Amino acid sequence: MLKEIKILKHHGKQYVKNLRNQPVSGLFRGRPEISDNLTGHEIENLFSLCPSGAIGSSDGSIDMGKCVFCRECSFLLPDKIKFTSDFRIAVNRREDLVIKPGVSSPVRIDESGIRKEIRKIYRKSLKLRQVSAGGDNSCEMELNATGNVNFDFGRYGVEFVASPRHADGIVITGPVTENMAKALQLTYEAVPEPKIIILAGTDAISGGMFSNSEAVSRKFIEEHHIDLFVPGNPAHPLTFINGVMDLLGIR
Amino acid sequence: MTGNFTEISENPFVVKMDEVRELSYDSFHDKIKEMLDGGSVHCVAYYGIEDSKGIRLICSVADDIRHNICTLSTLVPKEPGIVKSLTTACPPLHIYEREINENFGIVFDDHPWLKPVRYPHDRKNKLAVMDNYPFYGIESEELHEVGVGPVHAGVIEPGHFRFICNGEKVLHLEIQLGYQHRGVEKLLAESSNSLKRAVICENIAGDSAVAHSIAHAQLIESLGGIETMPDLWIERCIGLELERIAVHIGDTAALCGDVAYQLGQVVCEALRTEIINTTQFWCGNRFGKGLVRPGGTNYSLSKETADKIITVTDIVGKRFAEITDRIYSLPSVLARFEDIGQVTSEQALTIGAVGMAARTCGISRDIRNSHPFQYYRQYDVSPVVLDSGDVLARGMLRVREVEQSVRIIRDLTDRWFKEKKYGRKPVYDYKLKPGSFSLSMVEGWRGEICHSAVTDENGSIVHYKVKDPSFHNWMALALAVRNQEISDFPVCNKSFNLSYCGHDL
Numbered sequence: 035m036l037k038e039i040k041i042l043k044h045h046g047k048q049y050v051k052n053l054r055n056q057p058v059s060g061l062f063r064g065r066p067e068i069s070d071n072l073t074g075h076e077i078e079n080l081f082s083l084c085p086s087g088a089i090g091s092s093d094g095s096i097d098m099g100k101c102v103f104c105r106e107c108s109f110l111l112p113d114k115i116k117f118t119s120d121f122r123i124a125v126n127r128r129e130d131l132v133i134k135p136g137v138s139s140p141v142r143i144d145e146s147g148i149r150k151e152i153r154k155i156y157r158k159s160l161k162l163r164q165v166s167a168g169g170d171n172s173c174e175m176e177l178n179a180t181g182n183v184n185f186d187f188g189r190y191g192v193e194f195v196a197s198p199r200h201a202d203g204i205v206i207t208g209p210v211t212e213n214m215a216k217a218l219q220l221t222y223e224a225v226p227e228p229k230i231i232i233l234a235g236t237d238a239i240s241g242g243m244f245s246n247s248e249a250v251s252r253k254f255i256e257e258h259h260i261d262l263f264v265p266g267n268p269a270h271p272l273t274f275i276n277g278v279m280d281l282l283g284i285r
Numbered sequence: 286m287t288g289n290f291t292e293i294s295e296n297p298f299v300v301k302m303d304e305v306r307e308l309s310y311d312s313f314h315d316k317i318k319e320m321l322d323g324g325s326v327h328c329v330a331y332y333g334i335e336d337s338k339g340i341r342l343i344c345s346v347a348d349d350i351r352h353n354i355c356t357l358s359t360l361v362p363k364e365p366g367i368v369k370s371l372t373t374a375c376p377p378l379h380i381y382e383r384e385i386n387e388n389f390g391i392v393f394d395d396h397p398w399l400k401p402v403r404y405p406h407d408r409k410n411k412l413a414v415m416d417n418y419p420f421y422g423i424e425s426e427e428l429h430e431v432g433v434g435p436v437h438a439g440v441i442e443p444g445h446f447r448f449i450c451n452g453e454k455v456l457h458l459e460i461q462l463g464y465q466h467r468g469v470e471k472l473l474a475e476s477s478n479s480l481k482r483a484v485i486c487e488n489i490a491g492d493s494a495v496a497h498s499i500a501h502a503q504l505i506e507s508l509g510g511i512e513t514m515p516d517l518w519i520e521r522c523i524g525l526e527l528e529r530i531a532v533h534i535g536d537t538a539a540l541c542g543d544v545a546y547q548l549g550q551v552v553c554e555a556l557r558t559e560i561i562n563t564t565q566f567w568c569g570n571r572f573g574k575g576l577v578r579p580g581g582t583n584y585s586l587s588k589e590t591a592d593k594i595i596t597v598t599d600i601v602g603k604r605f606a607e608i609t610d611r612i613y614s615l616p617s618v619l620a621r622f623e624d625i626g627q628v629t630s631e632q633a634l635t636i637g638a639v640g641m642a643a644r645t646c647g648i649s650r651d652i653r654n655s656h657p658f659q660y661y662r663q664y665d666v667s668p669v670v671l672d673s674g675d676v677l678a679r680g681m682l683r684v685r686e687v688e689q690s691v692r693i694i695r696d697l698t699d700r701w702f703k704e705k706k707y708g709r710k711p712v713y714d715y716k717l718k719p720g721s722f723s724l725s726m727v728e729g730w731r732g733e734i735c736h737s738a739v740t741d742e743n744g745s746i747v748h749y750k751v752k753d754p755s756f757h758n759w760m761a762l763a764l765a766v767r768n769q770e771i772s773d774f775p776v777c778n779k780s781f782n783l784s785y786c787g788h789d790l
Binding site for chain 1: 404405406407415416435436438439440441442443463464465466467468469471472478480481483484485488489490491492494535548551552554555558562565566567568569570571572574575583584604607608610611784785786789
């Protein structure tokens with residue numbers, strides 16, 4: 035008993051008090067900012083450098099839904115592209131993930147696009163079923179971390195549950211492999227209506243590095259309405275938490 | 286023994302493809318059988334490459350005592366494509382032969398069961414699909430089957446487990462994988478963009494991002510003749526040890542969670558967070574993605590980061606020792622771990638277990654020691670070996686390895702301070718040696734990771750092979766739960782924490 039008290043004392047208080055404004059290390063690669071004076075030649079170079087095809091060939095914009103946050107573009111043009119430590123980058127409209135040159139304002143959820151029932155029903159309790167469909171386990175670990183002693187997302191009633199029948203929606207990670215497509219469909223069907231779909235991580239949003247693979251099938255994603263896009267490689271727990279809080283209207 | 290194969294003592298290494306001895310299948314078969322006779326030798330790569338003449342099989346065998354790697358090859362014509370199997374004589378090869386059969390349709394005549402491995406998209410037999418996997422069955426009214434997955438109760442990757450039980454007791458467990466198959470190897474071979482290849486490699490298995498990245502980077506460096514410097518070698522080793530510490534602590538938390546020891550769980554969770562946040566402080570990503578690149582790094586260690594790493598690992602090491610001392614002295618915890626999920630040393634050798642699965646069964650198998658790479662060439666690591674082979678051993682190995690890794694990090698950082706800093710940047714514009722075969726190994730936290738590539742006459746990669754330790758070790762889990770209560774499956778599973786995506790690629 036005494037030993038455990040000592041351990042508890044050393045453990046101290048670990049929980050993140052304010053999930054909205056928790057500082058992350060300065061090198062964290064969050065929302066990019068792109069200078070609006072990129073030359074045509076520079077855009078060409080960026081386009082051919084980007085490993086995941088996230089850079090727009092016409093204007094040099096960065097699509098966070100495709101970006102793997104490797105930061106190589108910023109190493110190429112350090113004066114013109116930087117990745118800020120802003121982790122609040124989850125949105126409900128796919129096109130809002132595209133960061134245009136010259137834009138330095140934060141990305142925010144589109145309130146008008148949120149389905150009415152979401153805030154009405156899930157505001158105080160949202161139970162989610164996670165489906166990994168080709169995820170590399172880093173996104174899965176970060177989603178697990180949202181419920182751990184540090185982030186404790188359970189404080190807002192948001193938790194991962196064991197069965198889709200107990201869930202209000204699914205969180206998909208990974209590019210959706212052909213071999214997992216059927217299981218994903220079955221899991222989704224097992225969730226009672228109304229239900230939501232969240233995509234966590236770049237792989238899930240666009241296929242990421244695997245978007246051109248023949249082993250990947252994007253059919254499910256294309257056929258369903260997605261309620262929240264959470265970018266990152268992997269999506270940081272705070273990105274996921276803030277995205278869901280925005281979706282549910284938790285301040 | 287010489288003359289029949291190419292023998293090399295470097296890791297990574299590169300040889301001209303035409304210097305790899307090509308034998309007739311019969312001599313190839315006999316030679317491998319002869320080489321693999323003994324516990325200190327194991328096969329690290331055995332795969333096929335298709336060309337106009339047939340399927341060329343390449344096999345590399347590592348000797349832990351002589352510290353070398355022998356490579357030999359053979360050509361099997363597509364028709365009739367039937368050869369005799371090596372599995373009966375050398376059981377660890379069972380999985381390689383299954384893989385070659387699945388990919389190319391070569392039939393290994395007396396292989397006990399050529400079951401599918403992962404249902405890759407480019408498999409030979411398209412009629413074999415996930416839904417008709419040939420499960421082992423036992424006809425009996427006394428027995429029942431329990432199916433679990435592919436979607437599991439926790440937030441983890443997919444895989445299907447099929448138990449055959451007698452009451453609560455597990456007689457047999459079969460693990461069906463392949464759900465995570467993303468076509469990684471094909472993308473790596475097809476991609477001409479070198480940065481793209483490096484990024485794919487760090488996404489092979491997120492919990493081993495650093496290990497897979499090092500395996501890829503040193504493979505490319507050896508194939509491209511890119512020189513690297515000691516400061517970089519040390520930094521890579523520090524990154525690798527940080528990854529090992531983070532996962533071992535995280536797994537200890539998960540084990541505690543499974544036996545409802547909440548204090549152990551939350552304390553370890555918080556300690557893991559400290560470590561991965563330190564990795565993020567260093568390179569901006571909690572899993573070390575972006576840290577390792579061929580030729581150099583964008584995130585050279587700074588004095589500030591080095592100091593932080595030492596301080597954090599020192600504190601975390603002490604606090605982890607304090608909590609594990611408590612965890613592993615609690616009767617309620619020990620009752621769930623001791624003698625549970627045992628794998629014997631003989632079983633581990635039979636299935637060719639690697640890494641921590643082998644080291645908990647009394648087998649001293651650690652690439653850092655037997656085939657040292659990066660800075661481990663100058664820094665001796667003596668493998669932590671335990672021999673009870675149960676969940677407790679796999680838990681305790683983590684305790685001892687965290688302690689060891691903290692020490693390694695402190696020593697390596699000391700040396701880093703004294704080394705000249707070249708601070709080289711990544712090299713993406715490289716030309717690879719034409720017509721070559723190259724192989725690179727890294728001891729990740731799970732065990733040995735092996736990357737191998739073959740280039741054509743223009744120096745383009747035509748075949749890229751990745752082997753994660755899970756490729757071998759899933760079988761260890763299947764054996765561990767035999768004759769156990771089915772309720773002990775979760776702790777057995779967590780104690781191994783094998784990779785689904787690393788296996789399925």
